[in-house]
Amino acid sequence: MxxxxxxxxxxxxxxxxxxxxxxxxxxxxxxxxxxxxxxxxxxxGALISLQPNxxxxxxxxxxxxxxxxxxxxMVDEGFRVYSTDGKLVNEVPLTTAEYGASRIVxxxxxxxxxxxxxxxxxxxxxxxxxxxxxxxxxxxxxxxxxxxxxxxxxxxxxxxxxxxxxxxxxxxxxxxxxxxxLPTGHSAYRLMVRVSIFSSAMLTRQIPSDTLEREEPDFCRKINPRSPFTSMMVAHDCRLIMGPGRQGEVFGIVALVPDERMNEDPNGKQSWVSEGSLAKMLDTFSEFPDWVTDIFKHSRDLGLWQLRDxxxxxxxxxxxxxxxxxxxxxxxxxxxxxxxxxxxxxxxxxxxxxxxxxxxxxxxxxxxxxxxxxxxxxxxxxxxxxxxxxxxxxxxxxxxxxxxxxxxxxxxxxxxxxxxxxxxxxxxxxxx
Ligand SMILES: Cc1cc2nc3c(=O)[nH]c(=O)nc-3n(C[C@H](O)[C@H](O)[C@H](O)COP(=O)(O)OP(=O)(O)OC[C@H]3O[C@@H](n4cnc5c(N)ncnc54)[C@H](O)[C@@H]3O)c2cc1C
The missing domain is CATH 3.50.50.60 (FAD/NAD(P)-binding domain)
Structure with missing residues (x-):
């Protein structure tokens, strides 16, 4: 046959x-x-979540x-919204039981x-x-x-x-x-910061000197970068969406800004891989307190892109x-x-x-x-x-x-x- x-x-x-x-x-x-x-x-180098579906x-x-x-x-257990003075103002848990599966980052x-x-x-x-x-x-x-x-x-x-x-x-x-x-009126910076020296990096002897827990205790006291939650903070029309990855080894940050607030060239080439400028980002986020914006400088990789759909x-x-x-x-x-x-x-x-x-x-x-x-x-x-x-x-x-x-x-x-x-x-x- x-x-x-x-x-x-x-x-x-x-x-x-x-x-x-x-x-x-x-x-x-x-x-x-x-x-x-x-x-x-x-x-x-960015975090991405898969939703329960x-x-x-x-x-x-x-x-x-x-x-x-x-x-x-990492299973994400829900959203936490913080005020710019570091107070938890809302928590929306995401229970695996409700949807039969977890959101995983x-x-x-x-x-x-x-x-x-x-x-x-x-x-x-x-x-x-x-x-x-x-x-x-x-x-x-x-x-x-x-x-x-x-x-x-x-x-x-x-x-x-x-x-x-x-x-x-x-x-x-x-x-x-x-x-x-279509440009949607927003751009986003993405950053990734190391959380701690007590991570798998330590086991491989590549101990990073620049870590959130060591350098930014003020931030870590207010927002625990190992907690399995997506944290959000809003000031005027800028938002930060942050959360841990790789079992708490890294902390990912996506910073959304309306295009008109962009201090980068909005007509420049912006894609997943284009680089942003830290100085310009700090200028854009000047309404956020120092204990938050100080963490930006620990990222080794600052990406920037204009969001389109x-x-x-x-x-x-x-x-x-x-x-x-x-x-x-x-x-x-x-x-x-x-x-x-x-x-x-x-x-x-x-x-x-x-x-x-x-x-x-x-x-x-x-x-x-x-x-x-x-x-x-x-x-x-x-x-x-x-x-x-x-x-x-x-x-x-x-x-x-x-x-x-x-x-x-x-x-x-x-x-x-x-x-x-x-x-x-x-x-x-x-x-x-
Ligand atoms: C800031 C941001 C955060 C996000 N966070 C999330 C999240 O948390 N959860 C979530 O579900 N989604 C998230 N997304 C969206 C998600 O990343 C994409 O929707 C998803 O990755 C879709 O992937 P894709 O494979 O369709 O496209 P892509 O990831 O763009 O892959 C397309 C591939 O095709 C290749 N390619 C392109 N053209 C050609 C060609 N002519 N010939 C051969 N190869 C080609 C490219 O090199 C690339 O590898 C996020 C997106 C952004 C911008």
């Missing part, structure tokens, strides 16, 4: 969305290739416990490495994923399933997954026009190409759902392609893509909208539907996600 042709899947982009999709799609008789433009060794998927549906257990994630590099390990593992379903670095896709024919690399090489897949981020190259082949990510797209697929992650629904980080939505996309791919063991026909692909789109588009669009609303006033002038859910309703909407197939079934039942 002739062996059936393998199902060839090409994933463009090796970020969280692309790697999660590759892991999710692993199955016998499938050949999965990830094309990543970078060398994949410079994931930035995504935690459930990575642990239970994808079975990544082995890989993630080594990645030093990771160092991006650790999470990315764990996903890479799972994609490459030889002891999981199907063949190990092939990850090709320094492979920038510059062109795509959505109906033949061919992508062209910058090097001139052509690669063909039955299905092409566009996981190439907010500045996606594949998006224009899907929606047939250029979609420019996109409006919901009219479609996510065309021919053999489907967009996922930020390429499909880039959103503001106010609800910490960007990576979690990318993981929900990956789960949808797994669920709707479950039966497909060999090379699919275009008509089968279209009907599967339509199911993925139907199950995911409105949900991700609502989270995009809510994330934008939560960044007001900087985003007050932007369009998009107003989401009227209260914060606790929105948390339940996000976190009690039952998976793409069940979500679609409920949506259809509600409309019937």
């Amino acid at each position: 002739k062996a059936s042709s393998p199902f060839r899947i090409v994933v463009v982009g090796g970020g969280i969305a692309g790697l999660a999709a590759a892991i999710a799609l692993r199955a016998p008789n499938r050949r999965i290739t990830v094309l990543e433009q970078s060398r994949l060794n410079s994931e930035i 995504a935690t459930k998927i990575v642990y239970e549906t994808f079975g990544l416990r082995k890989e993630l257990d080594g990645a030093r994630g 990771w160092h991006r590099r650790d999470l990315h490495d764990a996903l890479k390990k799972a994609a490459l593992a030889t002891d999981r379903d199907g063949e190990a994923v092939e990850i090709r670095v320094s492979s920038r896709v510059v062109n795509c024919d959505p109906f033949s399933g061919i992508v062209d690399l910058e090097s001139g090489e052509r690669i063909e897949g039955d299905v092409i997954i566009g996981a190439d981020g907010i500045h996606s190259v594949l998006r224009k082949y899907v929606v047939d026009s250029d979609v420019t990510p 996109i409006d919901p797209l009219r479609t996510w697929y065309r021919g053999r190409v489907l967009l996922i992650g930020d390429a499909a629904h880039a959103m503001l980080p106010t609800q910490g759902q960007g990576a979690s939505q990318a993981i929900e996309d990956a789960e949808a791919l797994r669920a709707f392609f479950e039966e497909q063991t060999d090379s699919p026909l275009l008509e089968d692909i279209s009907s599967i893509f339509e199911n993925i789109f139907q199950s995911r588009h409105d949900r991700a669009g609502l989270i995009q909208g809510y994330s934008r609303q939560a960044a007001k006033p900087g985003t007050a002038a932007k369009g998009g539907k107003t989401v009227t859910m209260k914060p606790d309703e929105f948390m339940a909407f996000n976190c009690k996600y039952p998976g793409a197939k069940e979500w679609l079934r409920r949506q259809k039942a509600a409309k019937a």
Whole structure:
């Protein structure tokens, strides 16, 4: 009997969305290739959280416990809001029991490495994923399933997954026009500070001299940098969102400022990896007390970027190409759902392609893509909208539907996600 042709899947982009999709799609008789433009060794030094909806998927549906257990994630037990004189003014606990899973904070590099390990593992379903670095896709024919690399090489897949981020190259082949990510009126600095000499760094004898507990006792007395909470502080229109990572070894800070308060060049090149100036940041945060701003100077890496998102797209697929992650629904980080939505996309791919063991026909692909789109588009669009609303006033002038859910309703909407197939079934039942 002739062996059936393998199902060839090409994933463009090796970020969280692309790697999660590759892991999710692993199955016998499938050949999965990830094309990543970078060398994949410079994931930035920032913390990222996976919300309960995504935690459930990575642990239970994808079975990544082995890989993630080594990645030093920290369960986040809730939000704490502080006044600028260091008083705790509000605490909103996040209980695992309520959502059946925890919010877990990771160092991006650790999470990315764990996903890479799972994609490459030889002891999981199907063949190990092939990850090709320094492979920038510059062109795509959505109906033949061919992508062209910058090097001139052509690669063909039955299905092409566009996981190439907010500045996606594949998006224009899907929606047939250029979609420019919109400035949302906010910019953000990101910093990472070491907390203590009593950390794993000590075990490796790389004792850092510049640590929060040693140098900034005043801050640590008011806000314990090891407490597993996300802390927030607001003064006028600037906010700090802070919390521990790597089991309390590091403390991550995201500092949001409206663009008009920016003391950096707002038209300069700002992305995940561009550098900010400490002097300018301190000037912008001059309304915060010294005990807070003093911690900024201990960061070895000050990133700056202008926050952008996109409006919901009219479609996510065309021919053999489907967009996922930020390429499909880039959103503001106010609800910490960007990576979690990318993981929900990956789960949808797994669920709707479950039966497909060999090379699919275009008509089968279209009907599967339509199911993925139907199950995911409105949900991700609502989270995009809510994330934008939560960044007001900087985003007050932007369009998009107003989401009227209260914060606790929105948390339940996000976190009690039952998976793409069940979500679609409920949506259809509600409309019937
Ligand atoms: C400040 C900030 C904080 C955030 N915090 C959180 C959080 O706490 N929780 C959360 O869930 N989300 C958070 N997010 C959002 C989250 O980081 C993203 O939504 C998520 O990582 C989506 O990943 P992605 O893989 O779609 O895109 P990306 O991470 O951008 O990955 C895209 C990949 O594609 C590659 N690529 C691009 N173009 C090409 C090409 N032409 N050819 C080949 N490769 C290409 C890139 O090199 C990159 O590796 C945050 C975002 C920001 C800005």
